[in-house]
Amino acid sequence: MALTDTHSTTHTISAASIGTVLVAPFKAIGRFFVQIMESNSRLHQVEQLNALTDEELAKRGLRREDIVRFVFRDYMHF
Numbered sequence: 001m002a003l004t005d006t007h008s009t010t011h012t013i014s015a016a017s018i019g020t021v022l023v024a025p026f027k028a029i030g031r032f033f034v035q036i037m038e039s040n041s042r043l044h045q046v047e048q049l050n051a052l053t054d055e056e057l058a059k060r061g062l063r064r065e066d067i068v069r070f071v072f073r074d075y076m077h078f
Contacts, residue, residue, distance in 0.1 A: 045071050 037043055049057065049067045057063060062070055069076075 042071050042075075 046067055049060075049062065049071070050064070052060075054064060057067075
């Protein structure tokens, strides 16, 4: 007496759909961090200082290459 499988089904999942499912949480986390950075007041301060001329920065005792170091001086110890 032989047993046969009459309910044989083949499930094929494409690599693309697996990749999409696996990558989705990382994309969401990435978007979250981008939103945080864009709303960060320090980023706005960097943008404002970067918009100044070199002469205006010099009056404040800054050079363009020191803007990030100045803005994040209490957060990152350069």
